[in-house]
Amino acid sequence: MKLVTVTSYKNATGAIEQALENFQHSGTVLYQGRNVVKILQVGKERMNIKRFRKPNLLNQFVYRFLRKSKAHRSFEYAQRLQENGVGTPYPVAYCEQFTTLGLSYSYYFSQQVDCDFTFRALIHDDTIENREEILKQYVAFVFHMHEKGIYFLDNSPGNTLITIKGTSYEFRLVDLNRMKFYDIPYIDRLRNFERLAPVKWIYDIMGAEYARLSGTNPEEAIILMWKFVENFQERFHKKRELKNKLKGVFGLKPKV
Numbered sequence: 001m002k003l004v005t006v007t008s009y010k011n012a013t014g015a016i017e018q019a020l021e022n023f024q025h026s027g028t029v030l031y032q033g034r035n036v037v038k039i040l041q042v043g044k045e046r047m048n049i050k051r052f053r054k055p056n057l058l059n060q061f062v063y064r065f066l067r068k069s070k071a072h073r074s075f076e077y078a079q080r081l082q083e084n085g086v087g088t089p090y091p092v093a094y095c096e097q098f099t100t101l102g103l104s105y106s107y108y109f110s111q112q113v114d115c116d117f118t119f120r121a122l123i124h125d126d127t128i129e130n131r132e133e134i135l136k137q138y139v140a141f142v143f144h145m146h147e148k149g150i151y152f153l154d155n156s157p158g159n160t161l162i163t164i165k166g167t168s169y170e171f172r173l174v175d176l177n178r179m180k181f182y183d184i185p186y187i188d189r190l191r192n193f194e195r196l197a198p199v200k201w202i203y204d205i206m207g208a209e210y211a212r213l214s215g216t217n218p219e220e221a222i223i224l225m226w227k228f229v230e231n232f233q234e235r236f237h238k239k240r241e242l243k244n245k246l247k248g249v250f251g252l253k254p255k256v
Contacts, residue, residue, distance in 0.1 A: 004075065005093040005109075015043035016093055016109060023049060023107070039112050046112040047092060050074070051105055052177075060102030069096050070177040071106035077176045078110065084148040087141070087172040089113045089161075113172055115161035123157060123197045132205055134162065134169050139209040141171040146189045153178035156195040186214065190221060194228040203229060 005013060019042045027038035027049070034053045039046055052070045055063055063069045068076070071094040078091035089110040097104045119138070122131055138160070145152065152159075154175050163170040184192075193206060207222030214221075 001098070002096045003093060004072075004095075006079075006091060009092050012043055012092075016095070018042075019047070019049065019109075020095060020107060023051065042092075042109070048089060048110050048112045050108045052107070054105055055103060057101065060099070060104070062102070063096075063106070064098060064102035069094075069103055069106040071096065071108040073179075074108040074176045077179050080181070081145075081150065081173065081176070084145075084150065086145050086148065086150060087170060088176065089172055089174065108177075113161055113163075115163045115172070117162055118158050119160040119162065119196060120157035121162075123199055123202065135202060135205045136209045137169050138162075138171060139206050140213060142192065143189075143210060143213045146184050146192070149181050149183055151180040151182065151184055151188065151192060152176075153180065154195075155192055157197060186216065187224070189214075190224045191228045193225055194232040196229075198229055198233050200226060 003013060003016065005016065009016070019040045023038065023040065027040035029036070029038055030048070031037040036051045038049050038051075040049055041047075050071070054060075075091050075094040078088050081088045082090070089112070092109040092111060094109065095107040097106070117125070117128065121128060122134060128134070142155075152173060154177075156175075159173060159175045161172040161174060163172075190207075190210065193203070193210075196202070203225045204222055207225040208218040210216075210225075211218035211221035
């Protein structure tokens with residue numbers, strides 16, 4: 001087993017190892033699917049622990065010898081975000097467990113953050129006040145990230161935590177293992193919003209605000225953003241349709 005912590009948590013390795021031993025049978029489940037996310041008490045702190053699913057045989061070898069694990073990348077990317085003033089829960093540690101074949105499970109530890117809602121709520125919850133202002137401040141958050149050369153590949157509605165701070169809002173990114181770092185062209189910046197919501201009024205606000213911050217044409221930004229959304233939705237539904245057909249062939253239940 002390999003365990004790496006940030007310097008400030010070097011003395012917590014025993015508690016972290018204990019949490020790993022208890023992971024299967026304790027804690028509060030936040031998400032359970034291919035990966036598992038739980039809140040566990042680690043020493044005197046509540047921590048968020050994400051266990052990534054066991055890779056297939058090929059990737060067990062790849063993640064052991066050729067490529068950093070998802071937990072390792074999450075840990076490093078969180079540190080890079082913080083260094084650049086981009087919000088994310090404080091990274092604590094990552095752990096990798098190995099077999100003779102390669103990587104078995106990997107875990108990413110971060111401080112637990114209790115937010116008011118995620119970006120998804122802005123789409124579906126009409127009771128949230130000041131949604132337009134929240135969207136504008138969110139765009140400023142993403143613009144700052146882009147200016148730092150950070151492209152968040154999994155910029156989907158459940159991966160931004162939002163906390164109300166008086167008349168302003170605090171944004172933190174989660175699910176960090178897929179990012180790119182480069183001088184981001186304008187067209188890629190607008191594409192980075194494509195996964196958030198197939199809801200036109202949201203992009204009317206976000207496109208205009210991104211254009212204002214970047215000194216570009218607002219109408220063009222809105223049109224391009226929305227085109228990227230439509231293209232993404234088309235690819236998404238085609239992919240799901242193909243998967244459902246394949247599941248039908250093998251007698252599995254399709255997704256609705």
